[in-house]
Amino acid sequence: MAKFNARKLIADFAWKRATGLLHTDDTLIITRSVMGKLGQTVSTTEVVQLSDFSEQRDPIIAALQKLQEDGRxxxxxxxGIDPRGIYSVTKQITEDEKDIPAAExxxxxxxTMEGGLAASMVPAKLAAGTFRTITAVSMWRAKQLLAGLEGIKSHKLQLPPMAGIILSQAAAAAKKPRRWNVCLRVLPGEAYGMALLTVGDALVAWRMFMPGRNGRLSKAGVEQALLGxxxxxxxxxxxxxxxxxxxQVxxxxxxxxxxxxxxxxxxxxxxxxxxxxxxxxxxLSQALAKWGMKATVHELDLFRGMQPQLGLSENFPRQACAAAMAAILACGFLLWDEATTLEDKVARIRAAAKTDANRARIQLSxxxxxxxxxxxxxxxxxxxxAKRVFWEDFLRELPLLMPKGMRIVRIEGYNALRLSTKVSAQAKKSKxxxxxxxxxxxNTSGTPPAMHxxxxxxxxxxxxxxxxxxxxxxxxxxVELRDGSAQVKMIVTCTQAKGS
Incomplete structure (x- = not known):
C-alpha cells in the first residue's frame, strides 16, 4: 500500500505558493511555502552550499540554474541578501541632489565606486519634513541573482531589503506601545544582532552589533549600536x-x-x-517566503530598476475581466431561460386561442x-x-486606453431597454x-494629468x-497615505447622446 504524502497532496492542489531565497556569503537558503485550497500551509527549507559548485565559473549562477532545472x-x-551586505541611508535630499540617482x-x-550599487529610494515622512530612505546592495550580487533566475518572469521576482522584512517579523512578534511613535528595537542573533530605529511603522535606520560570549547579547555592543x-x-x-x-529577548x-x-x-x-x-x-528565508505569499510588491524592490518595464500581459486586470465575463455568461443564461419561458407562454396562448376558435365563442376584448x-x-x-449592448467590445479595448499605474476598481454597465409598447418621456439611457x-x-492638489x-x-x-x-x-x-504618497480615486461616466 502506497504511503500517504500530505505535502505532495497539498502541493498538487496548491492555491498559493512562494519561494524565499536568501543569499549569504557561502550558502543559498531556500524556503518553499505552499498553501492548499483549504488553507493549510506547508513549508520546506533546504540549504545549498556554494562550495559544491566551486568548479563552475560562477557558483551562484550555476547553483540557481541547477535548482530551476530540478523544479526547486x-x-x-x-x-534576499544577507543584511551585512546591504547599505541604507535616510537623509534630506537637497536641490543639487534631486537629479542624482539614488545609487550615486x-x-x-x-x-564606493560609481556604478557598483543597485539602489531604490522611497520618501520617509518625519516631523522635520520629508526625508528619503535609500537602500542599496552590491550591483554584482544583484546581477548574479538575476542571471541565475533568468528563466523566471520579471514580475515574479523581487529583491526587498532584508531589514524591512526583519522589522515586519519583529513587529508581528512584539507590538510597540501605542503611545510610542519613535521606537528602537534590539534583536539578538547568533552571528550578529540588529538595532532598528522606526518612526511610526517605517524603518528609517539600523545598526548591527556582534554578540557576546556563548551567543548572548553583549551590553557594550548593544549600547554602542543604540548610541549611534x-x-x-x-x-x-x-x-x-x-x-x-x-x-526582544x-x-x-x-x-x-x-x-x-x-x-x-x-x-x-x-x-x-x-x-x-x-x-x-x-x-530570514522563511520570512521571505511568507512575504511572497502576500502577493504584494515591496516599495523598495531593488530589482525594479534593473528589469524591463512590465507590459500589457502583466498589467491586464485578469480577475476583473474574468468576473465580468462570468457575469455576462450568467446574464446570457438568464436571458435564454426567459426566452424559453416566453416561448412556452406563447404556445399556451396559441392553444387557448385555437380552443376558443373551435368553440366559436370569440370575445374581442x-x-x-x-x-x-x-x-x-x-x-x-x-x-x-437583439438590442443589448455588447459589453465585450468595451472590456477588450478598455485596458489599452488606461495610463500606466491606473487600476480599475469597478465597472458597472447599464443597458436601458424598452420593455413595452409605451415609450416613457424620461426613458433611461444605457451607460x-x-x-x-x-x-x-x-499629495499634490488637483486632478493628476493621467486622469485627464x-x-x-x-x-x-x-x-x-x-x-x-x-x-x-x-x-x-x-487620500494621503502613510508613506507620503497619495491615492487618487475617480469615477468616469459614459452615457448615450440625448435622444438615443
Missing amino acids: LPAPVIC IVSAQIG LLSHAKKDLLLERVDGCLL GTDAAAYEQMASGLSSNLDLDVRRAKAYQVDPLG KVKKEHEVLQNEFIIARNFV IQISTEMIIPD EFIAALRDSETFSGSFPNISGANVKI
Whole structure:
C-alpha cells in the first residue's frame, strides 16, 4: 500500500505558493511555502552550499540554474541578501541632489565606486519634513541573482531589503506601545544582532552589533549600536526624542533584566523587554517566503530598476475581466431561460386561442388584451436578444486606453431597454461607469494629468465615443497615505447622446 504524502497532496492542489531565497556569503537558503485550497500551509527549507559548485565559473549562477532545472524554485521568488551586505541611508535630499540617482548618493556616502550599487529610494515622512530612505546592495550580487533566475518572469521576482522584512517579523512578534511613535528595537542573533530605529511603522535606520560570549547579547555592543542610532536620530533626522526601546529577548529572560535597567540608566531611555525574536538565516528565508505569499510588491524592490518595464500581459486586470465575463455568461443564461419561458407562454396562448376558435365563442376584448400581452412579451424578448449592448467590445479595448499605474476598481454597465409598447418621456439611457484609482508620488492638489489623459483617450476611442459620446469624470478623491504618497480615486461616466 502506497504511503500517504500530505505535502505532495497539498502541493498538487496548491492555491498559493512562494519561494524565499536568501543569499549569504557561502550558502543559498531556500524556503518553499505552499498553501492548499483549504488553507493549510506547508513549508520546506533546504540549504545549498556554494562550495559544491566551486568548479563552475560562477557558483551562484550555476547553483540557481541547477535548482530551476530540478523544479526547486517555484515562482514567485522573493530574493534576499544577507543584511551585512546591504547599505541604507535616510537623509534630506537637497536641490543639487534631486537629479542624482539614488545609487550615486549612497556611493558618495559610503565611498564606493560609481556604478557598483543597485539602489531604490522611497520618501520617509518625519516631523522635520520629508526625508528619503535609500537602500542599496552590491550591483554584482544583484546581477548574479538575476542571471541565475533568468528563466523566471520579471514580475515574479523581487529583491526587498532584508531589514524591512526583519522589522515586519519583529513587529508581528512584539507590538510597540501605542503611545510610542519613535521606537528602537534590539534583536539578538547568533552571528550578529540588529538595532532598528522606526518612526511610526517605517524603518528609517539600523545598526548591527556582534554578540557576546556563548551567543548572548553583549551590553557594550548593544549600547554602542543604540548610541549611534540616538545620535543619528537627533543630529541627522532632527527627531526631538526617542520614546523607548524594546529589548526582544523574551519577557521571562531574567538574565537580561540587569542589562535592560543598565541601558535605561546609561542612555536615559525607557527600555522594556518584549517577546523574543532572533535574527538567523533560516528564519530570514522563511520570512521571505511568507512575504511572497502576500502577493504584494515591496516599495523598495531593488530589482525594479534593473528589469524591463512590465507590459500589457502583466498589467491586464485578469480577475476583473474574468468576473465580468462570468457575469455576462450568467446574464446570457438568464436571458435564454426567459426566452424559453416566453416561448412556452406563447404556445399556451396559441392553444387557448385555437380552443376558443373551435368553440366559436370569440370575445374581442379578451383577444385584444391577449394581443397586447403577447406584443409586450415579444418586445421584451427581442430587446434582450437583439438590442443589448455588447459589453465585450468595451472590456477588450478598455485596458489599452488606461495610463500606466491606473487600476480599475469597478465597472458597472447599464443597458436601458424598452420593455413595452409605451415609450416613457424620461426613458433611461444605457451607460458605463468606471471606478478607477492610482497612486501618485506625493499629495499634490488637483486632478493628476493621467486622469485627464484617460478621459481624453476614451473620447478618442471609436468604440466608446460611437456608443457613449458623453464621457465625463466626477467624484475625484485624493487620500494621503502613510508613506507620503497619495491615492487618487475617480469615477468616469459614459452615457448615450440625448435622444438615443
